[in-house]
Amino acid sequence: MAVQNEPKKHHWLPQFMMKPWVNENGEMATFIRYPNRVVSKQKSPAAIGYELNLYRVEGAQNPVLFEQTFQQFESRAATLREKMLLKGVDSLSADERHAFASTIMLCANRRPEKIHSKTKIVEAQWQDEVKRIVAGDAPATHTSLELLDAIKKGNAKTLVLEAAIQSAQGFGQNVADLSWRLFDFSNEKLKLVLADRPILAGGTNGKIEWMTLPLTPNTLLIAGKQRSYEEIRFKSEFREALAIDIIGGQFRQCANWVVAVTRDPYSKLASKYMTGPDKPAPQGTL
Template structure:
């Protein structure tokens, strides 16, 4: 199943009369950057990117169909308001903040790195668990608890990683910061150069608490959504020349682009070749290098935890439950 990490609704404002947009990307062998016309269904996706490992056919695509579907559908309504120059409030404001968080997490390279680190951490032994396991281990069970987990359900860690990823994309403490910022829509119709976008279009300062803390995303070739954490910086930014805002935005989203950059046409190919992939981008996914915080995969055994509840591996495994 195609999983669009760059949602189709997001790219539609860049479509031309041919119902396509300009896609910039590297040739597989030469790595030379080229451009071509693409429809929104034919770009910005990876097959089974959010598939739930070990789930049955009826539920394995639920993250894409239900969670991402809801995130994108509600964000599309908020984006339409922004394009009309209306700053959304209430549920739509919350939906747009959640969408921005997802855009900082859902790309293939981010998801692969996160899942790999999560599974590795999940399988690291936690002393209290290992001690409990050793108390009840039978002679035909593996010596280590992590090996036992692999026998019971080899997809356990990867599946849990995907479930927790959906929770990370809607962390209320982060959403509150985004919702509480000063939102603005910049309209650039007086500037000849259009705004571009990429597969990493969400731009954010390294830390929102700093005096110039801000975040933003192009929402069309003539519209930029941007939000400021401090009023003074917001006032200073609004005073910038419109052409400079467009130039700085394009430099950011092109530089953050890894696989794809998008525009109205191919006229900016020299700029894309010069800048693409040269800028770091912010991620909101944890690095998963230690057991900590809300993503701790193996917490302390809860009070009243019964080690006898572990299934008996002397019986044939049933992994279809």
């Protein structure tokens, strides 16, 4: 069923995450990876980080339900980010921390390559089940008949997207339970950048123990176990070292592009880390 004014551009990296990097013309300095070269272009958030109809489910009563749901998540997360920037992380309630963290963690699961590959896997599993039933190797149980019905309706993508949301909510709670800190780099010469894989995280036994995310060119969110950040917070030389480390990390972990406020002084970093074909995400990258 068609939806009036149905959105076509489905952003897998939310536009609100990129908007702090736009200039007065609404564009960002964008470093884009091509085979054996890196090109710098001016791009708006609307023109990058999307795929047409990525979350559209053909045959569904509302084919763009998931895209509309993601937009609702993003709208609230954008509001919560502004609240954090204005009043600090402690101004967020437990529910608000979970909502923001879940939206951010969803970025890892809604990338095009993950949606497409997981949808194919689910479809293949369903097809195998059909073959087993037809061959008489498996009974036509209630569950298997549901699978057959799901194949007819093309619901593989629905299951994948529902699982992505559930996973993000679980990891979001994990991140929400950590200690959050904001670091201000407004007095530093180097401004933070944002990669198409912007979240760096680590942990053990399926639990996230730390996470970093640039919120703006001047603000970094760090979530981690309870500890003191006072030296980094008050000693400028430590803040500068942290900024360099975060900027380098964004360039190292990118898949295809990185956005910045200006082209310089990031061209050398882009050439160093982005030359060559797409590569798997480094360990700890989401």
